[in-house]
Amino acid sequence: MKLRSLVVLISAFITNFICAQSDTLVVVEADEKYFEDQFYIGLNYNLLTRAPSDIGQSSFSYNFIVGFIKDLPINRRRNIGFGLGAGLSISSIYSDLLADKDENGNIFYQEIPDDFSYNRNMLKMNFVEFPIEFRWRNSQSDNYRFWRIYSGIKFSYLLSGKSKLVTDTFKFTFDNPDIRNIQYGVYLSFGYNTWNFYAQYDLSNVFEDDKFTVDGEALEPRIFKAGLIFYIL
Structure with a gap:
């Protein structure tokens, strides 16, 4: 009877040990295989830099x-x-840099005169973008609240670009071929959990090379973006 009890006790111990090791192994494997794949959504303010003088x-x-x-x-x-x-x-820039088009299809740029009344003057651009980033975070597989710092470079390909002027009496819109097709910039995002600060500076000009205003000033504006980005696991 004692031998039988000892065998049962040893068997129970071994079984519990194996189960415990199995549970530990599952945790280790989970820790070693998790990914922070994420959807992101963000809203930023576009600040036009290196714009022609007097353009606001x-x-x-x-x-x-x-x-x-x-x-x-x-x-x-x-x-x-x-x-x-x-x-x-999707980017929109509201400014007083007027893009106009003559009957021959030629596009020219100038500052909107002070005595000209209008509702809005806009440059709108839609891109498909490809971010490549270096990532640091203090996350764990079972913890979705953590600090992060992501930084990298983003390449953007233009899907459509339009210039648009709206007044009380008319609306003038046209596809603008002067907008650069491939643009790129560096960016940084950092924050905690879902809420994160985002900033990006475009290293490429908004327009293609060798574009000028009617006054002969080089048209080489770039965009600085700043706002919030949200990551969703």
Whole structure:
């Protein structure tokens, strides 16, 4: 009877030990294989830099972004890595830089005269974008609230670009071929959990090279974007 009891006790101990090791192994594997793949959505303010002299902005020039980023960790803890993504971007810039088009299809640019009344003058651009970023965070597989710093470069391909002028009496809109098809910039996002600050500076000009105002001033504006970006697991 004692031997039988001892065998049962040892068997129970071994079974419990194996189960415990199995549970531990599952946790380790989960820690070593999780990814921070994320959808993102953001809203930013567009600030026009390096614009021609006397050109100012009006209304709220905005940039809306949405997309997905694939996480590529490079260390065992999986808190450092890279991210590759794809998404869409919509940008509007309200300013007093007027783009006009003559009957021959030639486009020219000038400051809107002070005595000219209008409701809005806008440059609107839609892009497909491809961010490539370096990522740091203090996350864990079972913790979705953490600090992050993501920084990288973003390439954007123009889907459509329009110039639009609206007054009380008419609306003038046309596709603007002077907008640069491929644009790129550097960006940084940092924050905690869902809420994160976002900033991007475009290294490429908004327009193609060798574009000038009617006064002969080079047209080489760039955009600085600042706002919020939200990450959704």
